Amino acid sequence: MRALVAGEVGEPNDVLRLESRPVPTPEAGQALIRVKATPIHASDLHVLRGRYGFSPEFPTVGGHMECVGRIEALGPGTEGLKIGERVVAVAVPAVPGPRVAGTWQEYLVADIHTLLPVPDRLSDSSACQLAVNPLTALLLVARELDVQPGEWLLQTAAGSTVGRLVIQLARHLGIRTINVVRRRDAVEEIKAFGGDEVICTEDEDLLQRVTEIAGPAGVRKATDCVAGPVGAQVSQALAPGGEVVVYGALSTHRQTDPAALTIPLQARSVIYETKVVRGFWLNRWFGTASPTDAMRALSEVRSLVADQVLSIPQGQPFPLERFAEAIAFAETPAHGAKPLLVLEDGRDRGDE
Ligand SMILES: NC(=O)c1ccc[n+]([C@@H]2O[C@H](COP(=O)([O-])OP(=O)(O)OC[C@H]3O[C@@H](n4cnc5c(N)ncnc54)[C@H](OP(=O)(O)O)[C@@H]3O)[C@@H](O)[C@H]2O)c1
Numbered sequence: 001m002r003a004l005v006a007g008e009v010g011e012p013n014d015v016l017r018l019e020s021r022p023v024p025t026p027e028a029g030q031a032l033i034r035v036k037a038t039p040i041h042a043s044d045l046h047v048l049r050g051r052y053g054f055s056p057e058f059p060t061v062g063g064h065m066e067c068v069g070r071i072e073a074l075g076p077g078t079e080g081l082k083i084g085e086r087v088v089a090v091a092v093p094a095v096p097g098p099r100v101a102g103t104w105q106e107y108l109v110a111d112i113h114t115l116l117p118v119p120d121r122l123s124d125s126s127a128c129q130l131a132v133n134p135l136t137a138l139l140l141v142a143r144e145l146d147v148q149p150g151e152w153l154l155q156t157a158a159g160s161t162v163g164r165l166v167i168q169l170a171r172h173l174g175i176r177t178i179n180v181v182r183r184r185d186a187v188e189e190i191k192a193f194g195g196d197e198v199i200c201t202e203d204e205d206l207l208q209r210v211t212e213i214a215g216p217a218g219v220r221k222a223t224d225c226v227a228g229p230v231g232a233q234v235s236q237a238l239a240p241g242g243e244v245v246v247y248g249a250l251s252t253h254r255q256t257d258p259a260a261l262t263i264p265l266q267a268r269s270v271i272y273e274t275k276v277v278r279g280f281w282l283n284r285w286f287g288t289a290s291p292t293d294a295m296r297a298l299s300e301v302r303s304l305v306a307d308q309v310l311s312i313p314q315g316q317p318f319p320l321e322r323f324a325e326a327i328a329f330a331e332t333p334a335h336g337a338k339p340l341l342v343l344e345d346g347r348d349r350g351d352e
Pocket residue numbers: 041042043132133136157158159160161162163181182183186225226246247248249250251252280281282283332333334335336338
């Protein structure tokens with residue numbers, strides 16, 4: 001079978017090679033999955049560059065997040081799932097937790113507790129992106145911040161996949177969103193998508209606009225995945241006692257200067273206004289959630305997507321052998337769709 005393997009830490013397109021490897025054999029409690037589609041997330045590229053929160057042992061098969069495929073075989077005595085069943089393999093390594101197989105390969109072996117059956121009416125594009133970003137959106141809004149109907153939620157990078165899912169979930173739950181984008185041409189798109197208010201950092205003052213929108217009471221809850229000066233402005237825009245959950249650091253992605261990797265906070269505001277800035281990382285959530293709770297949350301996400309409350313933006317398919325093109329696409333500003341590596345025939349009919 002073909003596998004996309006990185007021999008060492010480095011620039012993804014320098015270190016990744018297509019290799020031929022034997023198809024693995026599932027042991028008791030495991031399933032062999034024939035992979036159909038798997039996304040290229042920014043975090044997958046961080047892992048290869050050695051800039052993520054965990055590091056696999058190299059050489060490593062790329063793709064440390066998720067994929068969709070069918071169960072081809074089960075380990076001895078393994079029950080609960082059937083051969084031929086279509087499943088999402090959640091390949092997010094729990095921290096702390098055991099190693100898991102990378103998804104950028106034609107077959108992988110996974111613990112059956114990490115497999116979520118998905119109906120055929122969900123497209124490959126939606127199914128292979130079900131476990132990471134929609135789950136993150138749900139956990140941020142409903143659990144980490146417990147945003148209530150009628151409350152404001154301020155979020156950055158609103159045009160990202162997570163940002164769009166947060167907007168949809170917020171509308172479903174009656175939450176009002178203030179959405180920060182970096183490009184003027186994204187503003188109308190986010191409004192049309194259902195964002196209540198949009199702030200464009202290209203030509204607007206974030207703090208001033210939040211005050212205008214939310215009034216003197218301010219915003220008590222925020223999410224940020226940009227960090228740097230934008231993350232700092234979000235913390236300043238919070239009402240006293242407010243809380244921002246930082247879950248990404250997009251502005252730091254290609255930076256090497258340590259000063260560029262910070263979120264410069266105003267000490268006085270953190271102390272005297274008792275603001276809270278804290279992190280969220282799905283890997284650590286999987287490391288602390290019980291398998292039952294993790295599966296419950298994933299099932300909730302599956303229902304939200306199947307019921308079309310959440311619509312996952314359609315990915316851009318690339319056959320596995322065109323991985324270099326897919327990675328270059330992933331790193332192009334304003335590329336829109338998420339690149340997906342597709343295996344087998346690569347066709348995707350869309351959600352039905
Ligand atoms: N902590 C966790 O467990 C967790 C889980 C899931 C995702 N994440 C993180 O969440 C973030 C979003 O992921 P995604 O998959 O939803 O992203 P995505 O779909 O690939 O979209 C990236 C978005 O970020 C915007 N962006 C890129 N660089 C930016 C910058 N320097 N300043 C402002 N905006 C910027 C892009 O805007 P343009 O359209 O203008 O290019 C685009 O809208 C990533 O940082 C990811 O690692 C974290």
